[in-house]
Amino acid sequence: MLRHSGNVFVLSAPSGTGKSTLARQLVKQVGDLNFSVSFTTRQPRAGEVHGRDYFFVDDATFDDMVARDGFVEWVRVYERRYGTGKAWIQEKLESGVDILLDIESQGARRVHQAIPDAVMVFLLPPSSRELAARLRGRGDESEEQVRIRLEYAKHELVQYEGYDYLVVNDTVEQAYRRLESIITATRCRRERMGATARQILDSF
Amino acid sequence: MLRHSGNVFVLSAPSGTGKSTLARQLVKQVGDLNFSVSFTTRQPRAGEVHGRDYFFVDDATFDDMVARDGFVEWVRVYERRYGTGKAWIQEKLESGVDILLDIESQGARRVHQAIPDAVMVFLLPPSSRELAARLRGRGDESEEQVRIRLEYAKHELVQYEGYDYLVVNDTVEQAYRRLESIITATRCRRERMGATARQILDSF
Numbered sequence: 001m002l003r004h005s006g007n008v009f010v011l012s013a014p015s016g017t018g019k020s021t022l023a024r025q026l027v028k029q030v031g032d033l034n035f036s037v038s039f040t041t042r043q044p045r046a047g048e049v050h051g052r053d054y055f056f057v058d059d060a061t062f063d064d065m066v067a068r069d070g071f072v073e074w075v076r077v078y079e080r081r082y083g084t085g086k087a088w089i090q091e092k093l094e095s096g097v098d099i100l101l102d103i104e105s106q107g108a109r110r111v112h113q114a115i116p117d118a119v120m121v122f123l124l125p126p127s128s129r130e131l132a133a134r135l136r137g138r139g140d141e142s143e144e145q146v147r148i149r150l151e152y153a154k155h156e157l158v159q160y161e162g163y164d165y166l167v168v169n170d171t172v173e174q175a176y177r178r179l180e181s182i183i184t185a186t187r188c189r190r191e192r193m194g195a196t197a198r199q200i201l202d203s204f
Numbered sequence: 205m206l207r208h209s210g211n212v213f214v215l216s217a218p219s220g221t222g223k224s225t226l227a228r229q230l231v232k233q234v235g236d237l238n239f240s241v242s243f244t245t246r247q248p249r250a251g252e253v254h255g256r257d258y259f260f261v262d263d264a265t266f267d268d269m270v271a272r273d274g275f276v277e278w279v280r281v282y283e284r285r286y287g288t289g290k291a292w293i294q295e296k297l298e299s300g301v302d303i304l305l306d307i308e309s310q311g312a313r314r315v316h317q318a319i320p321d322a323v324m325v326f327l328l329p330p331s332s333r334e335l336a337a338r339l340r341g342r343g344d345e346s347e348e349q350v351r352i353r354l355e356y357a358k359h360e361l362v363q364y365e366g367y368d369y370l371v372v373n374d375t376v377e378q379a380y381r382r383l384e385s386i387i388t389a390t391r392c393r394r395e396r397m398g399a400t401a402r403q404i405l406d407s408f
Contacts, residue, residue: 122394127407154408157401165389166397168404181388185369188382190326193370197361200372203331204358 005096007186008115012108013123014153016135018169022123023102025176030183034092036101039065042080045140073110082107098183105156112162119186121179122163125153126170209300211390212319215383216312217327218357220339222373226327227306229380234387238296240305243269246284249344277314286311302387309360316366323390325383326367329357330374
């Protein structure tokens with residue numbers, strides 16, 4: 001279990017639900033929230049930046065990190081691997097800042113095991129039909145890939161009971177507002193506000 | 205324990221912290237949130253409306269409701285009594301709407317006993333000095349009354365550990381945003397979203 005003083009938010013969702021867009025928007029607009037950048041062996045998509053969206057590494061580098069126990073969690077999805085670097089996350093957590101992990105559901109479960117008080121958030125598409133439309137709209141998936149992703153999405157959606165919060169991405173604006181509220185509310189939890197409360201009490 | 209399907213939010217605070225203003229603003233601006241109107245034997249302040257701010261009743265009526273077990277909770281503060289009417293709240297809860305109780309800390313504890321999954325929110329003044337300034341600014345309190353209220357506020361603040369959320373009312377805007385976030389986040393909790401999640405899953 002990792003020691004930490006900041007809040008850890010895990011955002012997970014079936015592929016195509018829009019979590020990366022929302023995660024980037026949260027980190028940009030919410031103060032004191034850092035993005036956890038994962039390592040991956042997959043190729044960058046158009047517009048993705050190394051060190052911002054992912055650390056894009058080759059298989060040999062990934063193998064080496066696995067061998068050195070360098071991941072909090074890592075997982076294989078289709079033929080690619082994704083992992084959360086242990087050194088990076090440990091450093092962030094110890095410094096007390098809040099961090100957001102944009103991560104698929106297998107990885108999310110392992111992060112939850114490593115950090116039991118992580119706030120687990122699951123983003124859901126409004127429906128199968130809408131998810132299919134979004135996957136096709138992205139334009140870089142074959143029909144066969146869309147079919148595989150929908151099947152995998154169903155497999156992921158079954159896991160919703162392992163999460164603290166469920167957010168339906170019906171519109172980006174509403175989903176964003178809900179996610180931001182979860183972060184704001186978590187920061188107001190009594191166990192996070194104890195020092196402030198004691199300080200106020202001492203003023204009486 | 206009262207049966208219910210809506211969310212119950214309990215907002216409690218030392219007198220003068222600004223909870224009634226915030227509670228009214230929440231009920232006005234947040235959708236599907238009903239205000240729980242308490243009964244009281246105290247006199248209305250300027251601008252307060254019977255049936256909106258409180259049900260203002262005389263001592264005999266209050267005694268009668270106590271005798272008929274008509275309160276979820278009731279409490280004596282200074283020389284006045286305040287109570288949450290059982291019939292009113294039961295009806296709201298069964299209809300599935302969310303309700304907000306603006307209530308002092310003794311009453312809050314009793315509501316928590318009656319409704320264990322109520323979301324308990326405690327509003328704190330930024331400091332003793334600031335609370336004293338606000339109480340004096342209200343203009344209807346003598347210095348002796350201010351002193352008594354500060355003493356009582358300290359007594360109430362000690363209870364903060366019984367709450368789920370602590371919100372500091374440093375500015376009304378920030379406190380409002382935090383309270384609204386707690387309501388939005390609670391509505392996204394997995395145990396409240398199960399039916400929606402199952403419906404989405406069934407579409408796959």
